[in-house]
Amino acid sequence: MPKPLTRRFFARSVHKVAPELIGATLLVDGCGGRIVEVEAYHQTDPAAHSYIGPTERNAVMFGPPGFAYVYRSYGIHWCLNFVCEPEGSAGAILIRALEPTKGLARMRRRRGLDDPRDLCSGPGKLAQALGVTHKHYGLPLDRPPFVLLPRTAPVEIVTGVRIGITKAADLPWRYGLKGSPFLSKPFR
């Protein structure tokens, strides 16, 4: 059995951590699966929530790495991020999609859908399926309800431009599992 990812794992550049998360397992209170798509954000990046400096919303990004940053998107959805980088660098990785493997029944109930490809194929859907809300803001990723396990086999990783943003939209900071049917959108 692989050992859970430690806080030290997250205390590195988002560009190192992000590709290593592809194929890793994320569970929240027993629901989740294999991560197939993430996006990296950094304080120097105009698209990042930390770009403008510390605020009440993004405060956890300016603290130590290895914690959850959860924010409300478009007033409707919740989105889950992992805080990375050495403390103060205010980087984070948005978890955009995963392949559901555990807790399928509960995820289907929360989403009101059957097709496993639609359960977690987008940041808002993923948070809904895993039951992630503001209550998870600032929680450590190496303790319950979170479980994070490294991948156990090599994977093929593809990169592309990030989705749904207008600033710095040309940066290739989206990482995905090649050919996965569980992505929010295919890679070009």
Add this chain to the structure above:
DNA sequence: TATGAGATCAACT
């Protein structure tokens, strides 16, 4: 398949 509106809120101008 593709495009568009609505939902709904916190942070920003």
Add this chain to the structure above:
DNA sequence: GTTGATCTCATAC
């Protein structure tokens, strides 16, 4: 008052 790291449903080709 406007915008956004989104999603779903409706309508149009």
